[in-house]
Amino acid sequence: MQLTMTVNGEEVTAEIEGRLLLVHFLRDHLALTGTHWGCDTSNCGACAVWLDGEPVKSCTVLTAMAAGHEVRTVEGLEQFGELDAIQRGFMECHGLQCGFCTPGMLMTARALLDLNPSPSEQEIREAISGQICRCTGYATIVRSVQWAAAEEAGARTSIIDAGTP
Amino acid sequence: MSTEFVDNDRKPVGYGRMLRKEDPRFVRGKGRFIDDVQLPGMLHLALLRAPIAHGRILGVDTTAAEAHPKVKLVVTGAMLAERGLAWMPTMSGDVQAVLATDKVRFQGQEVAFVVAEDRYAARDALELIDVEYEQLPAVANVRTALDPAAPVIRDDLAGKTDNHCFDWETGDRAATEAAFADADVVVSQDMVYPRVHPAPLETCGAVADYDAVDGGLTLWCTTQAPHAHRTLYALVSGLPEHMIRVISPDIGGGFGNKVPIYPGYVCAIVASLLTGEPVKWTEDRSENLTSTAFARDYIMHGELAATRDGRILAIRTRVLADHGAFNGVAAPTNYPAGFFGVFTGSYDIRAAYCAMTAVYTNKAPGGVAYSCSFRITEAVYLIERLVDCLAFELELDPVELRLANLLRPEQFPYTTRTGWVYDSGNYEATLREALRIADYDGLRREQRDKRARGELMGIGVSFFTEAVGAGPRRDMDIMGLGMADGAELRVHPTGKAVLRVSCQTQGQGHETTFAQIVAEEIGIPPADIKVVHGDTDQTPFGLGTYGSRSTSVSGAAAAMVARKVRDKARLIASAMLEISVADLVWDKGSFAVVGDPTSCVTIQDIAMHAHGTGELPDGVEGSLEAQVHYNPENLTYPNGAYICVVDVDPDTAVVTVRRFVAVDDCGTRINPMIIEGQVHRGLTDGVGMALMEMIAFDDDGNCLSGSLMDYLLPSALEVPDWQTGFTVTPSPHHPIGAKGVGESATVGSPPAVVNAVMDALKPYGLRHADMPLTPSRLWEAMRGNPQPPV
Numbered sequence A: 001m002q003l004t005m006t007v008n009g010e011e012v013t014a015e016i017e018g019r020l021l022l023v024h025f026l027r028d029h030l031a032l033t034g035t036h037w038g039c040d041t042s043n044c045g046a047c048a049v050w051l052d053g054e055p056v057k058s059c060t061v062l063t064a065m066a067a068g069h070e071v072r073t074v075e076g077l078e079q080f081g082e083l084d085a086i087q088r089g090f091m092e093c094h095g096l097q098c099g100f101c102t103p104g105m106l107m108t109a110r111a112l113l114d115l116n117p118s119p120s121e122q123e124i125r126e127a128i129s130g131q132i133c134r135c136t137g138y139a140t141i142v143r144s145v146q147w148a149a150a151e152e153a154g155a156r157t158s159i160i161d162a163g164t165p
Numbered sequence B: 001m002s003t004e005f006v007d008n009d010r011k012p013v014g015y016g017r018m019l020r021k022e023d024p025r026f027v028r029g030k031g032r033f034i035d036d037v038q039l040p041g042m043l044h045l046a047l048l049r050a051p052i053a054h055g056r057i058l059g060v061d062t063t064a065a066e067a068h069p070k071v072k073l074v075v076t077g078a079m080l081a082e083r084g085l086a087w088m089p090t091m092s093g094d095v096q097a098v099l100a101t102d103k104v105r106f107q108g109q110e111v112a113f114v115v116a117e118d119r120y121a122a123r124d125a126l127e128l129i130d131v132e133y134e135q136l137p138a139v140a141n142v143r144t145a146l147d148p149a150a151p152v153i154r155d156d157l158a159g160k161t162d163n164h165c166f167d168w169e170t171g172d173r174a175a176t177e178a179a180f181a182d183a184d185v186v187v188s189q190d191m192v193y194p195r196v197h198p199a200p201l202e203t204c205g206a207v208a209d210y211d212a213v214d215g216g217l218t219l220w221c222t223t224q225a226p227h228a229h230r231t232l233y234a235l236v237s238g239l240p241e242h243m244i245r246v247i248s249p250d251i252g253g254g255f256g257n258k259v260p261i262y263p264g265y266v267c268a269i270v271a272s273l274l275t276g277e278p279v280k281w282t283e284d285r286s287e288n289l290t291s292t293a294f295a296r297d298y299i300m301h302g303e304l305a306a307t308r309d310g311r312i313l314a315i316r317t318r319v320l321a322d323h324g325a326f327n328g329v330a331a332p333t334n335y336p337a338g339f340f341g342v343f344t345g346s347y348d349i350r351a352a353y354c355a356m357t358a359v360y361t362n363k364a365p366g367g368v369a370y371s372c373s374f375r376i377t378e379a380v381y382l383i384e385r386l387v388d389c390l391a392f393e394l395e396l397d398p399v400e401l402r403l404a405n406l407l408r409p410e411q412f413p414y415t416t417r418t419g420w421v422y423d424s425g426n427y428e429a430t431l432r433e434a435l436r437i438a439d440y441d442g443l444r445r446e447q448r449d450k451r452a453r454g455e456l457m458g459i460g461v462s463f464f465t466e467a468v469g470a471g472p473r474r475d476m477d478i479m480g481l482g483m484a485d486g487a488e489l490r491v492h493p494t495g496k497a498v499l500r501v502s503c504q505t506q507g508q509g510h511e512t513t514f515a516q517i518v519a520e521e522i523g524i525p526p527a528d529i530k531v532v533h534g535d536t537d538q539t540p541f542g543l544g545t546y547g548s549r550s551t552s553v554s555g556a557a558a559a560m561v562a563r564k565v566r567d568k569a570r571l572i573a574s575a576m577l578e579i580s581v582a583d584l585v586w587d588k589g590s591f592a593v594v595g596d597p598t599s600c601v602t603i604q605d606i607a608m609h610a611h612g613t614g615e616l617p618d619g620v621e622g623s624l625e626a627q628v629h630y631n632p633e634n635l636t637y638p639n640g641a642y643i644c645v646v647d648v649d650p651d652t653a654v655v656t657v658r659r660f661v662a663v664d665d666c667g668t669r670i671n672p673m674i675i676e677g678q679v680h681r682g683l684t685d686g687v688g689m690a691l692m693e694m695i696a697f698d699d700d701g702n703c704l705s706g707s708l709m710d711y712l713l714p715s716a717l718e719v720p721d722w723q724t725g726f727t728v729t730p731s732p733h734h735p736i737g738a739k740g741v742g743e744s745a746t747v748g749s750p751p752a753v754v755n756a757v758m759d760a761l762k763p764y765g766l767r768h769a770d771m772p773l774t775p776s777r778l779w780e781a782m783r784g785n786p787q788p789p790v
Ligand code: FES
Pocket: A036, A037, A038, A039, A040, A041, A042, A043, A044, A045, A046, A047, A048, A057, A058, A059, A060
């Protein structure tokens, strides 16, 4: 079947098998290999991407279901050559080791911060509880998200300050 | 020996907190993991696996699979046997089937493979292969594996009439028996360390690319030991070693799971040889959980002999070890039980003895994996649980009991009763630091109040000593390869350097840590040092990363090679400054004339001079580079004290790990941020193993833990915010005093968690219950009916 969708702001049209999973479409057809595949049972979250602004597990979404919709992957986080605060937070706070869970964590954490700019530790832990990380023990991921939240709060304050005479 | 309690957080040219050099690619999704490798014309391989645990293969019909329009190749065990490739050696002198020919011996064993144009078609074609089995009774229970009536699993081995794998013993039996006979108190306890699985988030895989024109094979592969794997492929396949290139790309976690050679790797190589195209094999999660290296699976009977006032005299243990269908343990040849021999732990014990029997069962092969430092995890669990059992019997505080028996600083180097030479430690200071951070007395007060209200709060303590950095080549090898590691350092004309090492990162941050080690020695900033690893064509020979041996062995090699470069730089500096070598002083990054700091040359000046046309001292060649091969003199012995605080819900038996304090002494600390991350990881493992994880089987040998729905891993909600601390007792024989830390917390934390849960359940009179302490198992235990796990 032929379909069209938007991936990281660009329209893509492709000819695919109806059963193709979105994770494999992104990885094998679009070479967006930042999205990973870590389980067969929708448990690990390594495959998390955004579908119309909501994080979804792309191993559990048929490519066909994304037709006509907007997909955003980890490759779409960096804007105009500048890393997103959440990406910087993970680097600053050692929120990653092997880096395999990282893209899914970043997408989920970004969605959380868009919804809730200053989440508590418990809210962060709940938000990422559908993702497994085998390396970090999660505490540094929590700190990374808190770092990004603080960074953005600071950035917002300075924007407000700049606009106030 | 120094013990300091200050951290070092600065932008370092050398040691100190520094952000990781590898992170920019990972946060952009630009890592290159095995499944990211895409080659033109690449085909996809899928493995057909046995649905039963034990059965004779009566026939394999591949006709329908071969007729699939997208299928290029179907291979069975019989076809491999024709080429002499149906069996391969394991890392412990046994053999393992690449594809089964005669029988299948565990559920999930590799039976045939398909190569097709895409991964979906390859999977489809597996469904078209028809295998006829004669089902045989399975040996699923290790306790009955040696019954005379048990079916013989390994009838492929000539003359094999039972399921016995090996016997092993250590220590002094007679002295230990004498000590037990004299003791006031003897505690004995059966305990099971269940089978668990490392389950790295990235499963295993390979891309094989054979070039028929030049006869070269390139293998991208999830391996923690690329050089050792290459030698093994050369020995098995007959391909000349210099024509094999093993590339270990970014690895999505290893934890020991990526040490062995798996049939899938060999099948990918065979498929590329046969098709002339690159072939990719990646396993899915259930393949990873059911067929690749498991860990633990020790059934232990432990005994401690002690005086009435709590002086530990002797330890004795019998172990029954389940090795699965093939002995696939990756441990040094002389150490079939890994380093389990350190089971005397951190205590001054006068006599020790262990007798072990290992058996074959109809389960997946493996054995040493999951960050265990070659079975020290099991050893530490045994002694730390026994010490708590002794405290229970003597009604002593477990901390007081430990303090009375810990090795004292002046006893180092200390030779244990089983022959291990602990290099250094300040155990009491380390334990006291943990007590301080945790406010142990405050916790006990809180517990008293809660108990009075009927609440179940527990405090668990453990102290561990690890033996890592294998190892001295006189004594330690993997398949005949000495466990030494190489490093090569080149400083280029502009003063930028490339370090090549033989170990392989799986997330530990080698690209950062090793650059810092070199920076500390030669004063070139880490940003100017590139670390190359994971490619046999690009790096010197060495045995790779497992058993916490990267910093302890390759880290030593990196420091030594940098010192060699610095020695050469000193000679060149003396020519540049026209002064004798003896009149030069080194100030990290430059040589200056003694008493005249303005007359100096930087390492960068020296590098340019070394490559230029200027005068060099007699006998000194141009360029600024060196190579070393580091053979450790002894193992290093990291240690630590852990305190876990849990709450147990009396109505549901759900355990909540509320707090966890970990104080680690890993000797010299290179990057505290990375060390903390390593510790956090292991603590999470510990909580997982103690409370959730087990690879279980039914009576027919069916694996009941083949997915992440059944094999439970901790999420962010099951673990607390870790509290870490440290002491520093450098290793006296290691060039920079570093001891390694990658597995410390996995080793040390499970007993702390279990001790905490048992402490919480003291009102129930419970002394021991086996892991995993899931609510249902704990519920039974609280009702006086603790069950060993199956
Ligand atoms: S791959 Fe999608 S949840 Fe694991």
